Amino acid sequence: MGAAEPARPVDPAERVEAAVLAHPAVARLDGGFASYLPGRRVDGVRLAERTSVSVVLKFGVLKSARPIPEVVAELRAAVRAVTGPAPVDVTVADLEVL
Amino acid sequence: MAAHNTAAQPEGGPPARLADDTAQGRTTIASTVVQKVAGLAAREIAGVYALGGGVQRAFGALIERIPGAGTSTTAGVTVEVGEKQAAIDLDIVVEYGAGIVDLARAVRRNVITNVERITGLEVIEVNIAVNDIHLPEENGDGDQAQSRVE
Numbered sequence: 001m002g003a004a005e006p007a008r009p010v011d012p013a014e015r016v017e018a019a020v021l022a023h024p025a026v027a028r029l030d031g032g033f034a035s036y037l038p039g040r041r042v043d044g045v046r047l048a049e050r051t052s053v054s055v056v057l058k059f060g061v062l063k064s065a066r067p068i069p070e071v072v073a074e075l076r077a078a079v080r081a082v083t084g085p086a087p088v089d090v091t092v093a094d095l096e097v098l
Numbered sequence: 099m100a101a102h103n104t105a106a107q108p109e110g111g112p113p114a115r116l117a118d119d120t121a122q123g124r125t126t127i128a129s130t131v132v133q134k135v136a137g138l139a140a141r142e143i144a145g146v147y148a149l150g151g152g153v154q155r156a157f158g159a160l161i162e163r164i165p166g167a168g169t170s171t172t173a174g175v176t177v178e179v180g181e182k183q184a185a186i187d188l189d190i191v192v193e194y195g196a197g198i199v200d201l202a203r204a205v206r207r208n209v210i211t212n213v214e215r216i217t218g219l220e221v222i223e224v225n226i227a228v229n230d231i232h233l234p235e236e237n238g239d240g241d242q243a244q245s246r247v248e
Contacts, residue, residue, distance in 0.1 A: 012119070050123065057131075066214055067217070067218055069217075076123055087123035089125075089126070091128065092124075093130070095135070
């Protein structure tokens with residue numbers, strides 16, 4: 001997750017990644033696209049004029065009464081708290097079924 | 099921002115559709131997601147032995163019911179996902195003894211309820227093909243190995 005040591009500045013993509021992964025319904029980010037940083041790559045996050053994130057959600061959490069639109073709205077709000085007012089496109093790429 | 103698609107359409111990977119488009123951003127639900135929800139909902143019903151089996155009616159899927167929607171299939175579940183709607187085809191194997199008409203009705207109800215609740219898409223149809231019946235002594239789970247004499 002986000003590099004906590006002050007040695008290296010935390011990239012905005014990493015802050016978006018941390019905000020998304022903090023949601024209990026998110027299993028992981030999907031690797032359909034990525035942000036390429038020096039020394040590492042952040043899957044499922046792209047920052048441009050629009051912010052895009054691609055996530056894999058946990059089926060178990062959705063099943064217990066959390067519809068996808070609700071989870072997506074929460075993710076969008078969490079990402080916008082990091083990136084500002086730019087539109088956030090959210091892709092639900094897959095479900096993780098345990 | 100108008101409700102209009104500007105740039106950056108499909109990211110590659112499975113066919114995916116927008117389900118929502120607002121000034122705050124687009125929401126896309128991949129068809130894999132709808133497939134998994136539908137498949138799990140069908141399997142939940144007692145009397146469904148398995149999904150798939152038989153010849154998957156691949157050619158039937160060539161007829162598009164939702165314009166522009168991609169079709170994808172895995173293990174007996176074919177879905178077409180549009181912007182607001184989904185259509186689902188299921189191939190199921192039933193347990194011997196189950197009343198097929200009642201079973202199909204229960205499967206359809208559970209699939210519609212779950213897909214609509216979880217994905218927020220409207221399910222316009224669920225077509226169910228029962229292509230086999232599972233008999234208890236198939237697969238060697240009966241007492242095949244038991245001999246009649248000691």
